[in-house]
Amino acid sequence: MNDESPTEILNATYRTLCKHGYADxxxxxxxxxxxxxxxxxxxxxxxxxxxFVVFLEFLYDRYTTLIDSTDSVCSREHLRSLLRxxxxxxxxxxxxxFRTAMLEMKAQAPYDDEIQTRLVEFDEYLxxxxxxxISTGVDAGEFxxxxxxxxxxxxxxxxxxxxxxxxxxxxxxxxxxxxTITTNVETQLLTSAVAEEAQ
Amino acid sequence: MNDESPTEILNATYRTLCKHGYADxxxxxxxxxxxxxxxxxxxxxxxxxxxFVVFLEFLYDRYTTLIDSTDSVCSREHLRSLLRxxxxxxxxxxxxxFRTAMLEMKAQAPYDDEIQTRLVEFDEYLxxxxxxxISTGVDAGEFxxxxxxxxxxxxxxxxxxxxxxxxxxxxxxxxxxxxTITTNVETQLLTSAVAEEAQ
Numbered sequence: 001m002n003d004e005s006p007t008e009i010l011n012a013t014y015r016t017l018c019k020h021g022y023a024d025x026x027x028x029x030x031x032x033x034x035x036x037x038x039x040x041x042x043x044x045x046x047x048x049x050x051x052f053v054v055f056l057e058f059l060y061d062r063y064t065t066l067i068d069s070t071d072s073v074c075s076r077e078h079l080r081s082l083l084r085x086x087x088x089x090x091x092x093x094x095x096x097x098f099r100t101a102m103l104e105m106k107a108q109a110p111y112d113d114e115i116q117t118r119l120v121e122f123d124e125y126l127x128x129x130x131x132x133x134i135s136t137g138v139d140a141g142e143f144x145x146x147x148x149x150x151x152x153x154x155x156x157x158x159x160x161x162x163x164x165x166x167x168x169x170x171x172x173x174x175x176x177x178x179x180t181i182t183t184n185v186e187t188q189l190l191t192s193a194v195a196e197e198a199q
Numbered sequence: 200m201n202d203e204s205p206t207e208i209l210n211a212t213y214r215t216l217c218k219h220g221y222a223d224x225x226x227x228x229x230x231x232x233x234x235x236x237x238x239x240x241x242x243x244x245x246x247x248x249x250x251f252v253v254f255l256e257f258l259y260d261r262y263t264t265l266i267d268s269t270d271s272v273c274s275r276e277h278l279r280s281l282l283r284x285x286x287x288x289x290x291x292x293x294x295x296x297f298r299t300a301m302l303e304m305k306a307q308a309p310y311d312d313e314i315q316t317r318l319v320e321f322d323e324y325l326x327x328x329x330x331x332x333i334s335t336g337v338d339a340g341e342f343x344x345x346x347x348x349x350x351x352x353x354x355x356x357x358x359x360x361x362x363x364x365x366x367x368x369x370x371x372x373x374x375x376x377x378x379t380i381t382t383n384v385e386t387q388l389l390t391s392a393v394a395e396e397a398q
Binding site (some may be wrong): 157166 | 220367368370386
């Protein structure tokens with residue numbers, strides 16, 4: 001790994017990825033997008049693959065920071081803000097372009113162990129964070145004890161992944177999912193509170 | 200479209216796709232897998248892209264037939280058999296290889312309108328079929344009237360898509376989802392019946 005490799009290369013990789021997608025992208029394209037020559041990029045990374053493994057680590061840091069930036073003393077609001085981040089399109093077009101590149105990397109992962117290992121980390125971080133939010137809500141008596149945090153986290157991680165795949169592959173709006181999912185999940189999570197109130 | 204193009208080419212395309220994936224696949228690879236020469240394949244299809252548009256129509260027929268093959272007078276069992284088909288791995292390895300190729304096509308779709316149009320049809324068929332099963336269950340009094348069939352269908356379509364993406368990208372088992380999803384969905388669908396019994 002190249003700890004001292006300039007962030008400039010990684011930022012240029014991000015911009016190039018949104019513009020060109022992953023499949024046809026070359027180190028030359030990244031050089032054209034950055035202020036560095038192809039030779040300088042080669043000094044740090046021997047191949048596109050090597051660069052992308054480091055790039056995914058860089059993205060992972062941004063990803064976990066972003067997830068951790070959603071917070072609230074209220075678990076219901078905390079979960080909502082997380083779902084809002086993943087299931088609405090506040091960033092607009094650039095978000096979709098980035099997800100397109102991510103889907104290309106996901107499709108590449110079965111042929112590339114290093115990329116797959118990195119992608120597993122993204123998935124696990126999201127899963128664990130959701131599980132934690134739900135457990136916290138259960139412990140605080142905000143969510144019903146009858147739900148298994150593991151199960152809800154598994155379902156929500158799958159839904160977030162699926163909504164991004166559908167957004168890229170069939171241009172399906174993610175926005176309409178946010179309301180559907182929050183309503184649906186909250187109905188399950190808040191069941192006992194609602195039931196208690198009704199008693 | 201080449202209505203008279205031999206099914207042999209399409210079957211060979213399927214086998215080649217499972218073996219090589221989509222990205223690096225050539226008409227030459229398909230010829231090697233079939234009993235036809237590359238020239239004969241070229242007689243029917245000018246390019247890999249043209250072949251794949253027809254191939255996706257061929258797959259769509261198989262897909263809809265497969266979905267329609269799940270049936271039961273009981274809506275709960277009907278929904279289960281559909282989810283079992285998509286969320287368990289009875290076919291084993293070949294199913295995963297095929298889904299890997301499908302994910303490559305999904306990642307390609309934003310760059311190819313014809314492929315995207317075909318993929319939309321797959322998604323819509325699944326969505327409508329699930330919505331129909333749930334509506335039938337509601338009409339029959341088997342499922343609670345308080346669920347919106349549209350919403351549950353939207354969620355399940357997204358979950359199925361997401362589980363296949365995770366299976367391919369991070370080698371996440373789909374099997375463990377089947378039980379989680381059916382339990383979760385049935386809890387929602389059967390709520391009123393359960394509630395009535397409890398009264």
